[in-house]
Amino acid sequence: MRIAISTVWLLAVLACGLFLISLDNSAGPQAMAGMEFPKVQEVQLDSHRCTLLLFAHPKCPCTRATIGELNRLLTRCTTNVAVHVFFLRPSTETEDWSQTDLWRSAGSIPGVQVHLDTDGAIAATFGASTSGDAVLYSSHGKLLFHGGITAGRGHEGDNPGASAIVAFATGTTATFNQTPAYGCQLQKQCNVAQETTQ
């Protein structure tokens, strides 16, 4: 009896574990970024080096891993990339709503400029809908990469997105130019099509 209970219990745990793993590995909706760097007032393209834009929800717990990965990848290409991080700021909220610990973490990374993205307008301009979405443009304004820089929800560690950015910034060959982003949705899902990319 006790063995049966233990067995049933073990199986139930395994099932739940599998469900959790599959859920954690489901990426957020992803929209296509423009191939050219759009002209916007909030950010200018750096003509001497690559420009990396990262869009984040200020309260997304999974984005903490993204900020950590940003910090880590910049250690390998800090002089080759101009980094701007845009934090969503709903127009109905004050700036304090956006200036969370993620804001402060991102702002503390050398070479990173943080901005408020009112109602996600900038993110929408660059086709980002998930917190953690990053877009990388060349000094010529060409889209080099877009996607997430973590391997899963809140999972730090080696991942294809971060590796690709480093590769593009340093002028080496990148394996991927698009990865899924894991994080909260920046805006309520409307016309943005969900896409899951390998």
Place this chain on the structure above:
Amino acid sequence: MTHTTTPTTDVSLRAHELFKEQQLNITKHTDIVFARLMIFQWLAGIAAALMISPHTWTGTESHVHIHVWAAVLLGGLITSVPVAMAFLYPGRVITRHTIAIGQMLTSALLIHLTGGRIETHFHVFGSLAILAFYRDWRVLVSASAIVFVDHLARGFLWPQSVYGVMSAPIWRSFEHAGWVVFEVVFLIISIRKSLVEMLNVAERQARLEALNETIEKTVAERTAELRREIAERREAEEQLKKSQSQLAQAQQIAHIGSWEWDICADKVCWSDETARLYGFAPEDAGMNMEACLKRLHPDDILKVREALQQAAQTGKPYECDHRVMLPDTTERVMQGRGEVTVDSNGIATKILGTAQDITVTRRNELALRRSEEQLRQSQKMEAVGRLAGGVAHDFNNLLTVITGYCALLMRRLPHVDPIRPHAEQIQRAAERAASLTRQLLAFSRKQVLQPRTLDLAEIVHGMEKMLHRLIGEDIELRTISDPGAAKVQADPGQIEQVILNMAVNARDAMPQGGKLTIRISNVIFDQKTVIRNRGLDAGAYVMMAISDSGVGMTPEVRAHLFEPFFTTKGVGKGTGLGLATCYGIISQSGGDVRVYSEPGSGTTFKIYLPAIQSNVLPAPMIDETDALPGGTETILIVEDDEAVRTLASAVLGECGYSIELARDGAEALAVIESGRRFDMILTDVIMPKVSGRQLYDRAKEKLQTTKVLFMSGYTDDALANRGVLEQGFNFLEKPFSPTGLANKVRKVLDGIESDTSKDIALTA
């Protein structure tokens, strides 16, 4: 074949039992530890999820983060069953294996939730270390298996879940498993050593228990012995208390106390009886010997101190009688005894002794000595009295003849006859001799008293004039009498003689003058007084105290005061018979004489006579006439003394009586038996063969009308005991004069003094 269980086998079995027991305890304890740990981990996971990723956002809208649900639900699922089994089935094998699996699954969840952070893999190693608490290597195997399978599966399917990377080679899972095995191997080694130690501890515990069992058995036996000894000791203590109580009671009854003198410390302790006998207060306990000695009579302190010192020096027993002065000033005579205790050097260390109250014994001894002295004195007086009485008896017979014939001679001689003065001298000398003989008889208490009921006050009052003349003008005479003084039964003449003798002695003791006091009063001797005044019975007495203020007497004189012929007067001034006579008269009258005298303080004689409550009878008057009364009756004279017999025959014959003579009682009986009749028988009392009383007894049937008149120089005790005169017989005292004889015979014949006369009696 039978199996015997040896102590070694017992210890081994017990050690194994203890080992299993200890293992079970450890397992149960570890189950509880893990139950608490897993609950803590679950709650901590929920808390961490709530802190790190409480919500997931969609713009401004938020929802509970999936990690929170994972922490709550999946963490709860992982935790629930192991915890429940830990509490429901602690110590079971399945429980600890379930716990091990659950703990490893918790590690897997933690690794997953942290995105495969390598740091969280330490949770696996920590959990394995804690699982080693079970000291069961199989648990580690179960846990390791779960870890390996988890890493292998997730590493293959979702490497980012376990390693934080998108892809990981298969060997990485084996590497992780290898590190786990690395730790588990050392943990198993540690567990084996721990089990060996546990077994050793169990064996030591078993041996200790065996030893304890032996000790407890020994203790139980010893305890039983101690209880028995305690019971015996209590019984002994009860016996001791009882003995002490009996000893104290015995000491109290015997008036013997005990004491102990610690010579080294100079402290004296004593029993309750000793304290009572010596008048010690409770606070006096432990005082030194010198302080104790102060309680003794001052005259005895030195004697007791020397006796104690001598005992302490010689080691010989201490014995010393002494007196004690009690706080209430009473004096007690104690007999002290003690034994000396010496140390190995022969030095006295203490004296253990007794003290006995011998006050009563000593008093009784003193009284006994006095009684013995009185007895010796009485025996001496009795002997002297017998001697004097015997002499007086013979003297009386001689004097009877002398005075009788002298009276007959003088009756026939004319007054002018020149020979008559010579005869008168003979008569006076004979009378003085008769007086002397009477005194001897009085002293020897063998005189014939003629007691009457007397009022001593009247006697003294009647003698006052004579006493004044006797003692002279230089001596003041005072007579004091109690108005209610009782009367006594005594011979008035003899009492007068006593008073005269004592007055003369008082006069002689006061040559320079003084006071002579005669006091008469009633006294009553109760039983206590009788003890102090031996010789007298309890009852009412009349005391006549004759006191003078003269020179007094020394104790030596007092000791011989009543002895005949003892006198302090010069030669020729006293006969030494005065006080002896007084003593005899008073003793014969049933009384006693006491003398109180000190040199220079005068003398008091106290005469005690039994008091009676009867009327005074007048003393008989003796009719003395010169003419001899006569008659013609026939008289038988029985007298063994020929001279007296002849004199009586001559006197009565001259008076006209017909006389028949008999030389003794036997001859008289023969005459009476022959049929002769007589009007009177005049018989001596004391005769050989047949006494006067025997004669009367044998012949009284034939003497119904015959008068009997007894005559004697004295009547001794034997005569009195025969009751010769107890019924009041006619009696004539020797020496008698012819007139006295003739008058007595005539009166008896005439019935004036009949056989019914009761007032003549002999008292011994």
